Amino acid sequence: MMTLFTGSEGRPGGRGAAAVAVLAGLALACAVAPLMADGAVVRRHDADPLVAALLDGRGSLSFALFAGLLGGALGVGWGVLATALGRRAERRLMSTATRLTALPLVLLVPLAAGLLGGGVGILALTVALAVAPAIAGLTHAELNALMRREFLTAARAAGLSEGAILRRHLIPNARRPLLAAGALALPRALAAESFAGLLGLGLPAPLGSWGASAGLAARLGDPVALAAPALLLAVSLWALCAFADSLRPGHPRP
Amino acid sequence: MTVPMPAPTPTPPIQTDALTLMAGDHALVDRATLRVEAGEVVAVTGGAGSGKSLLLRALAGLPLPGIDVAGNARVDGRRLLIAQGGVLAPRRPLGAQAAEILGHHLGLDAGGSLRRLSDALDRLGVPAAARRLDLPPDRLPDGLRWTALFALALAVGPAVLMADAPGAGLDPTVRLRLLHRLAEWARGEAVALILAGRPEDGVAGPATRALALHRGRLLPAVPHAAVAFHRGPAAVPPGGPLLTGRGVTVSFPLGRTAKGEERRLTVVHPVDLDLAEGETVALLGETGSGKAMLARALAHLPAPTEGRVAWKGRALESGDATGMRRTRRDLQVLFPDPAAALDPAQTVGAQLAETLESLRPDIPADRRARRVADALETAGLPAQTAQRWPVSLSAAEAARAGLARALLPEPRALVCDEPAASLSAEERSAFLDDLLAVRDRHRLSLLLATEQAEEGLRNADRALVLLMGRVVESAPAETLRHGARHPLTRAMLAAARGGSPRLEGEAPSALALRDGCPLRTRCPNERPFCAQAVPTLEEIAPGHRVACHYWDTP
Incomplete structure (x- = not known):
């Protein structure tokens, strides 16, 4: 029997837990990396390649968290708005998102950094904008599937007002898929x-x-200097994807 | 059934002697002794997991990993097994697959294979067979896909054919027609045919004899209808009208045409319907006939596109929230997939209490738990079910939880949209029995949408038969059971009784509907006039109305 939320037991939960452990370990290692670099002044180029990569991790991970949260919020908001605003607005908003998703938006990031002088703020905003359309598409698909579920009809048959259905049934069931979509x-x-x-x-x-x-x-x-950041990048990309995946609600099986 | 038994031969194509299939020390099939003559059709029925598929695999000589085989099984000649679900490669053109299979078995070239397959499709009654061969199976309608699969088996010309759950998922009318054709072919060509399926699938209908697998033993089957116990219509005569629908229409927008006109897909054409107090009305129809849409429109879930529905003479209006809630208290719904109708994020008890809070504000909060427990017990569940989460419920428990929720506000009428569709035969009859017991105890009115004609008619006072969103026959249930006039009603009843329905092919798509009677492409009584006008309902006897131009043709 499947449990409602794929928690710490079972395979999907196990993968999610492993991802969280890896991420926590990475974040901790990056945070204490300056202590490993012989105290005093931190000079990345002189340091041991692994320590240098961990020092870089502070920038990469905190930027990913910042820009990712911004992009996730933007995308989820976009998808929710499209679903809530009625048919015409929905069609416009979602066709925009679909078209943008088809473009290589990642190219915007170096372009903006090159043209606008690349402050952290500008960079975060472009990354968030580049990421948002795909998240909006996911959000919209999840919400659409949810709106068609039979238990909402059953709630209507129980005489609940649309507000009560939204509060008691739609939001509790939407929370987890939207979190998963945003985490991506x-x-x-x-x-x-x-x-x-x-x-x-x-x-x-x-x-x-x-x-x-x-x-x-x-x-x-310099292959030695290349290996450490590339490896850490790959591991954290896997861990972040696995974490987002583990947030998705398990589909009930007969 | 008056089918001549084939004369016993010294060496029948299938003979097993105490065939036992063991998984560890657990006997899945226990000492099965089976003898099938050439030209004999045998049905093997059994519930889910009773070992039908295993037995067929053993007879087909397929490997059974992890299973120990004891006893003897001898199968002579070329044997074929049509596996569960009808396995064809979904994306390759049918003709290419046929050429490969027939080439392998018979050594034919591509042209010869196609000719042989077309002959077989002709035998199964598929018109203009050759045209469909370049389509891949997943682009074919389900009925045609199964027919093509059977035709492929026919074309190979086996001495022994075994079909596991043949035509599962098809409408009973389509499935039974196909199975009868297959059985006819087997008898004509002296092929030993085994049809395996659940008791409710009707595989026993075309068979010469039926065997049942029960707890591993293979024994002669008790006829399905005799097992199911039914209460029949309510004993008390119906009272005044509760629910009335006038011109109820359901349609969906399909966007606009090039000229800017709105296109709509009409799934229920104007239907008038009355449900009296204490009365049970069955809505019968095949898949896609609009019976579920009509049932839901009557409960305003959602409201009909046109027409009006009244409860005790008072029109239902979506804008009037208080009035709607008062009506919902009296008019509850059972859903076709009860598990999906429960919110996965709340316990069963929480949702039931919520329903009670919404519909019966007069019951104080501290007495709700007691009410919920009572309703669960009425529906045949222990009161502790209230603490469980919907995902942990089995299909039967979910159906009963749905019934408990519907009974909570003490309604006067229930709209049941295939309430037992997700259940197996035994659970189904137990559930329906309980539903009818509740109906009789509380003098409830029922609107019962179902595709099982016999079952619907047995339990109802009156029935409406729907075809592509139109009522084609309406009469008291007893009249319909013995004197149905519309070809569709007759076909549905024939299928339910295991006979061969006299309808060709499948229901057309609602999107590709042609002029005239929607049944005319399948109807045995079809004449040129049928293409010209959609038949209207006319009264042919008191209370018996039929929409067919040639209802008096036998």
Whole structure:
């Protein structure tokens, strides 16, 4: 028998728990990395490659969290608004989102950084905008599926007003799929920023990032320096995706 | 059934002697002794997990991983197994698959294979068979996909054919027609045919004899209808009208045409319906006939596109929330998928209490738990079910939880949209029995939408038969059971009784509807005039109305 929420037991929950553990470990390691770099002044280029990559992780992960939350909120808001505003607004908003999703929006990030001088704020905003349409599409699909569920009809048959149905049935059942859809913005934001970083147009100078370090190492032809940031980037992308996936409600099986 | 038994031969194509299939030390099939002559059709029925598929696999000589086989099974000649669900590669053109299969079995080239398949499709009554062969199976309608699969089996020309749950998911009318054709072919060509399925699938209908797998033993089957116990219509004569629908129409927007006109898909054409106090009315129809849409429109879930519905003479209006709630208290609904009709994020008890709070504000909060427990017990569930989450309920328990919720506000009428569709045969008859017991005890009115004609008619006072959103026959249930006039009603009854329905092919899509009578492409009485006008309901006897141009043609 499936439990309602795929919690800590069973396979999907196990994967989610592993992802959370990996993310927590990474965040902790990045946070204490300055202590490993022989105290005093932190100079990334002299440090051990792994310590340097962990130092970069502070920039990459915190930026991914910031821009991802922004993009997720933007995308979920977009999808919810489309569902709530009625048929015509829905069609407009969602066709815009679908068209934007088809474009390589990630290219906007280095473009904006190059043209506008790349402050953290500008970078975060472009990343959020690049990520939002896909999240909006997901949100809208989840909400549409939810609106067709039979238990809402049953609630209407029980004489509940539309407000009560929204409060007691729609929102509790929408919370988890929307959280899952929004959480997918985190790995996307990390990937977008790393891509810009590879081209040397990512986070500005004092802040290191995995993409920037990997790009620099590739240009210098230094495989040892390339391995650590690339590996950490891959692991955190996997962990963020697995975490978002584990948030999705399990589908009840007969 | 008057089918001549084939003469016993010394070596029948299928003979097993105490065939036992063991998983560990648990006997899944216990000492099955089976003898099928050439040209004999045998049905093997049994509930879910009774070992039908396993038995067929063993007879087909397929590997059974993890199963120990004891006893003897001998199958002579070329044998074919049509596996559950009818397995064809979904995306490859039918003709290509046929060429491959027939080439493998018979060594024919592509042209020869196609010719052989077309001959087989002709035998199964598919007109212009050759045209469909370049389509992949997943683009074919379900009925045609199954027919093509059977035709492929016919074309191979086996000595032994076994079909596991043949035509599952098809309408009874379509399935029974197909099974009868298959049985006819087997008898004509002296093929040993085994049809396996659940008792409610009607596989026993075309068979010479029926066997049932029960607890691993293979024994002669008790006829399905005799097992199910039914109460019949309510004993008390119906009172005054409760629910009246006038010109109830349901349609959906399909967007606009190039000229800017709105296109609509009408799934229920204007229907008039009355439900009297204490009366049970059955809505019969095949899949897509609009019976569920009509039932829901009558309960304003959602409101009909046109027409009006009145409860005790007072028109229902969506805008009037208080009035609607008062009506909903009296008019409750049972849903076709009861598990999906429960909110997964709330316990059963919480949802039931919510219904009670909304519809019966007169009951104080501290007495709600008692009421919920009582309703659960009335519906045949322990009171502790209130603490359970919907996902932990079985299909039967969910159906009963749905019944409990519907009974909570003490309604006067229930609208039941295939309330037992998700249940197996035994659970189904037990559930319906309880539903009817509740009906009799509380003198409830029932509106029962179902595709099981016999079952619907047995329990109802009156029935309406729907075809593509139109009522084509309405009469007292007893009249319909013995003197149905419309070809569709007759076909549905024939299918329910295991006979061969006299309808060809499947119901057309509502989107590709042609002029005239919607049944004319399938009807045995079809004449040129049928293409010209949609027949209207006319009264042919008191209380018996039929919409067919040629209802008096036998």
